[in-house]
Amino acid sequence: MTTSDESIETFCIKGITHQGKTFRPGDWGERLMGVITLYVGERRPGLHVASTRLAMPVVEAGVKCLIVCGELRRVCPDAFDFVIRFARDNDLPVETRARSREAAYASAAWTG
Template identity: 55%
Template sequence: MAHPSTSEVFIQGITHGGKTFRPSDWAERLAGVMSSFRPGGVRPGSHLSYSPWCIPKVINGVKCVVVNRALQGHEPMAWDFVMNFARDNDLQVVEACLLPDVAAPAQR
């Protein structure tokens, strides 16, 4: 399902049949469950933010969860959980690398 040469996988909120996955907040829920899996482990208050290894995003109008491969090395069972979630719900998984947002140039 995922190739080890990519740095991230995108779990897309679209089934292989082309239907939008529901509920509409699935990405935030999945990322929230994964919030405790982070570099350095759980710290006080870390449950209040998403893990840098599992981030909900909207990409080209599609809700996604971007899962960093570092999760697989540090918490294999957590990695299996998100990959099984995608498989069990027939969600499309794309291997890619998330690029940082670039600020738009100032207009004069």
């Protein structure tokens, strides 16, 4: 969902529970991105792993996170619901953010 002409809504799922415990396994973000890729049927050229421009594992302040583009809600509501349910079921915080289109598309160009 676009929040304005200049920004895109994104969701940051943090890999630390509300109780402060690090979520395991350590590659949960990459695995969840792979599941999203199965839902949307997208593969990134030149990468040997499943990936999508709609989700990207990152590390913020030492915490592993998964950034999910709000566009996923429109492209594949089932995948979006799965991701949000995954976060809720595992007690992981989800932060809603508005990112500039430029920053969002720069992230989409990430090649790991």
